[in-house]
Amino acid sequence: MKKLLLYLSIILMVLSCSTPRKPVSSAKVSPYKKDVNTIHPEFEIFHLSDIISELHFKINSKELLYSRTDGINFSCNVLISYQLLDDESKSVSDTSSFRLVDINNDNADKFLVGKINFFARKTNNYYLHVTVNDLNRNNSIIKIIFIQKDNEINRQNFLVKSAETDLPLFHNYTKLGEKLRIIYKVRAPSKIYVRYYNRDFPIAAPPFSEFTLKPFQYREDSLFILELSSDGVIDFAATQKGFYHFQYDSTSHDGFTLYNFSGNFPDIKKAEDMIPPLRYITSRAEYNELIANPNKKAALDKFWLNNTGNHDRARGLIKKYYGRVQEANNYFSSYIEGWKTDRGMIFLIYGSPNLIYHTDHTETWTYGEENNVNSTTYTFVKVNNPFTDNDYILERSAFYKQSWFMSVDAWRQGRAFTQD
Numbered sequence: 001m002k003k004l005l006l007y008l009s010i011i012l013m014v015l016s017c018s019t020p021r022k023p024v025s026s027a028k029v030s031p032y033k034k035d036v037n038t039i040h041p042e043f044e045i046f047h048l049s050d051i052i053s054e055l056h057f058k059i060n061s062k063e064l065l066y067s068r069t070d071g072i073n074f075s076c077n078v079l080i081s082y083q084l085l086d087d088e089s090k091s092v093s094d095t096s097s098f099r100l101v102d103i104n105n106d107n108a109d110k111f112l113v114g115k116i117n118f119f120a121r122k123t124n125n126y127y128l129h130v131t132v133n134d135l136n137r138n139n140s141i142i143k144i145i146f147i148q149k150d151n152e153i154n155r156q157n158f159l160v161k162s163a164e165t166d167l168p169l170f171h172n173y174t175k176l177g178e179k180l181r182i183i184y185k186v187r188a189p190s191k192i193y194v195r196y197y198n199r200d201f202p203i204a205a206p207p208f209s210e211f212t213l214k215p216f217q218y219r220e221d222s223l224f225i226l227e228l229s230s231d232g233v234i235d236f237a238a239t240q241k242g243f244y245h246f247q248y249d250s251t252s253h254d255g256f257t258l259y260n261f262s263g264n265f266p267d268i269k270k271a272e273d274m275i276p277p278l279r280y281i282t283s284r285a286e287y288n289e290l291i292a293n294p295n296k297k298a299a300l301d302k303f304w305l306n307n308t309g310n311h312d313r314a315r316g317l318i319k320k321y322y323g324r325v326q327e328a329n330n331y332f333s334s335y336i337e338g339w340k341t342d343r344g345m346i347f348l349i350y351g352s353p354n355l356i357y358h359t360d361h362t363e364t365w366t367y368g369e370e371n372n373v374n375s376t377t378y379t380f381v382k383v384n385n386p387f388t389d390n391d392y393i394l395e396r397s398a399f400y401k402q403s404w405f406m407s408v409d410a411w412r413q414g415r416a417f418t419q420d
Helices: 278-281 284-292 296-308 311-332 342-350 397-410
Strands: 006-011 028-031 042-047 052-059 075-086 092-103 108-120 125-135 139-149 160-161 182-185 189-197 222-228 234-235 244-245 257-262 355-359 363-368 376-382 392-395
Touching: 028 182, 028 222, 042 139, 042 160, 075 108, 092 108, 108 234, 139 355, 160 257, 182 189, 222 234, 278 284, 278 311, 278 397, 284 296, 284 342, 311 342, 342 363, 342 376, 342 392, 355 392, 376 397
Parallel strands: 006 108
Antiparallel strands: 028 355, 042 052, 052 108, 075 092, 075 125, 125 139, 160 182, 182 234, 189 222, 189 244, 244 257, 355 363, 363 376, 376 392
């Protein structure tokens, strides 16, 4: 039975500055662990004016601890705080925090949705360090967001909302026919140029391989124009699979992008969608045989049964493998599906890292104990990509070859590889 999602809209304005202090440039966090004690907040940035920007947030109530602190009501107690750091000087230009309390006596499944307004002046760039702390459970998560206010045509000058709920989308993908409302910073009638691309990108190369990133060919498959209303709004619905790049200035690469990957995305439900992620653990001959088989479901069942030996183990392994595919889609999707990315590849094979060291430009994942010679560490570097701010590339090394084949072999022996 499909769960009812209830949205609690909390609109807050926090416009406060404090004396600059030493900034936090990095943090040890584990945002990709799927368990009840981990918070996975979602954020969107929208530049409301030349001096004010909005941080929109979305928190799943199921990831918070509701307790009866007053002896009557079950409530969560969340502290959301931020530091806005100047990109060049790294000094703190704005900082604040607020307490979020929600009563939920019915244990309803809902999202806490709201926004914070903060000072960020035009022509400057910043890093926004956001901390979400579940005070009842005493655990927290930190997110570092690049705030780009050096022009009025980049993606943060657009806000995409669901036409049905009037809430931010909080992700970069859309379904065919889904009605969206796009808001642009400039409140005046104008043209928005939309470039449509229908591209088939390859999956990530193994972590030990020699890899050269090929330049993107910017020539679009089609181009059309949408008209902004006097209040800076356009309505849009995707009509084709592929991605749509929205631009205020057609002579620049800046803009924001919406993707239509498949009808069920980010879920993996159809047999034809379940075969491509197997490329990481199959030989080329095996994979080609799976692709060529007209009965995709029978081919999948045979593959997993051959690797596990019985139906119960096969069902468990299928649930684990495609659960990771779906999580990778949620966490790492950029201009391609999350499971195809470098981070998605490592996450799919190894699972969630034990430790993540997150800086402004990198993510470093450690599997095993910190500073242990037997642990494996992967470093991902953020790529400047006009289509997404969630693009990271792995620093590949021949050192990973043995670990990779051992991990793949574990899957081939019917065991989900994990170092948790």
